[in-house]
Amino acid sequence: MRLQHCHNFHDFRELARRRLPGPIFDYIDGAADDEVTYRRNTASFERCDLVPNVLRGVETVDLSVTVMGQKLALPFYCSPTALQRLFHHQGERAVAAAASQYGTMFGVSSLGTVSMEELRQTYATPQMYQFYFHKDRGLNRAMIQRAKEAGVEVMALTVDSITGGNRERDLRTGFTIPFRLTLAGMLQFAIKPMWALNYLTHEGFKLPQLDEHVDMGGRTVSIERYFTEMLDPSMTWDNVAELVRDWNGQFCLKGLMSVADARRAIEIGCTGIILSNHGGRQLDGSRAPFDQLAEIVDAVGDRIDVMMDGGIQRGTHVLKALSVGAKAVGVGRYYLFPLAAAGQRGVERALGQMRAEIERGMKLMGCTSITQLARDNLRYR
Ligand SMILES: Cc1cc2nc3c(=O)[nH]c(=O)nc-3n(C[C@H](O)[C@H](O)[C@H](O)COP(=O)(O)O)c2cc1C
Known part of the structure; x- marks a missing residue:
């Protein structure tokens, strides 16, 4: 199977599965407990039908949106995800380059493997920087300051990871950073020599958002310990209100689900909320x-x-979410599998396919701009 044979999410997932060592594929593909929420996230779109209008003159379609103060050429962005250079040696650079080419926003994780500064300087499209709340308040302030100096446009505090999710695939393979693989996990690396060669011949693995604070190279703090020892489970709305004030710009909470919390987010001055369950990886x-x-x-x-x-x-999933009233949507595994499958070329192909699907879907729905998408055109089973 090759890149030109990848026409949708499932094709890219399959190519990624063939190219990646099993423990890394399972880290991306896996989710928490029985993975019920992971499956439901996609299934929920299938309970909603589109009811198109026709004969409306749809030769040109405008896919642009303005969200969090950013004008984007597309109504979807690449959600922040950890450890991208482990999936493909180009990592975040490939995702940022592809997002720039398509005029959309890319997320950078605090567990990212390329620095937010380098990405901000090199790629001209808006960046969302995702961070967690640390026990060390100085570290929180330093992170906000650093993002400000780097010129990050949008801050996203992830609030659904107050403790780590139970990812049983990772327990089985021994996937953790630094690696502490089980024997079966090690064998999986041995049978993917191309991945290993690329990984070993490119710049060493690091977490530049955290490197002053967490010594991964010296193997003193694993990601597991980062979550259990450095993040602060006592975080409250008051703490976040302070961060929002410190940032004094576009600030969203990622991983919020209830109406009560959405109202609190407004009260403390957030400008955005991202409904999310972390791709089913947490609760x-x-x-x-x-x-x-x-x-x-x-x-x-x-x-x-x-x-x-x-x-x-799928493009139609994006259309459904926008019709309900989302300003934009994020994708995670949708670009991660293409990244793993073929680096920048893979991500570009996937973003291009999503753009084409949305454009085609809009035409078939009889809409020429995102604002025309409305609930009138949806019915639930
Ligand atoms: C491999 C992987 C790593 C992720 N890392 C992060 C992260 O570091 N921070 C974060 O807020 N969300 C992270 N997420 C969650 C994504 O930002 C996003 O919420 C999720 O992937 C959306 O679901 P989807 O993969 O079905 O599109 C990660 C998701 C995956 C699959």
């Missing part, structure tokens, strides 16, 4: 963001930018 059994979207949009959609991510694999 299994939690509701699919698409199922929860209408309730949130109805409650707060006129006062804060509502976004969502989780389970998006």
Whole structure:
């Protein structure tokens, strides 16, 4: 199977599965507990039908949106994800380059493997920087300051990871950073020599967002310990209000699901919320963001930018979320599998396919701009 044979999410996933050592594929593909929420995230779109209008003159279609103060050429962005250079040696650089080419926003994780400064300087499209709340308040302030100096446009505090999710595939393979693989996990690396060669012949693995604070190279702090020892489970709304004030710009909470929390987010001055369950990787059994979207949009959609991510694999999924009232949507595995499959070329192909699917879907729905997408054109089973 080759890149030119990849026409959708499932093809890219399969190519990534063939190219990656098993433990890394399972880290991307896996989710928490029984992975019920992971499956539901996509299934929820299938309970909603599109009802098109026809004969409306759709020769040109405008896919642009403005979200979190950023004008994007596309209504979807690349959600922040960890460890990208482990999936392909180009890592975040490939994703940022592809996002720039398509005029959309890319996320950078605090567990990212290329620095936010380098990405900000090299690629001219908006950057969302994702961070967690640390026990060390100095570190939180330093991170905000650093993002400000780098020129990051949008801050995203992830609030669904107050403790680590139970990812049983990773327990089975021994996937952790630094690696502490089980014997079976090690064998999986041995049978993927191309991946190993690329990994070993490119710049060493590091986490530049955290390197002053967490010594991964010296193997003193694993990601597991980062979550359990350095992040602060006592975080409250008051703490976040302080961060929002410190940042004094576009600030969203990622991983929020309830109406009550959405209202609190407005009260403390957030400009956006991202409905998300971390791609099913945290609380299994939690509701699919698409199922929860209408309730949130109805409650707060006129006062804060509502976004969502989780389970998006098709242009029509994006159209459904926008029709309910999301300002934009994030994709995760949708670009991670193409990254693993073929680096920048893979991500470009996937973003291009998503753009084409949205454009085709809009024409078939009788819409020429995103604002024309409305709930009138949806019916639920
Ligand atoms: C491999 C992987 C790593 C991720 N790393 C992060 C992260 O570091 N920070 C974060 O806020 N979300 C992270 N996420 C969650 C994504 O930002 C996003 O919420 C999720 O992938 C959306 O679901 P989808 O993969 O079904 O599109 C990660 C997701 C995956 C699959």
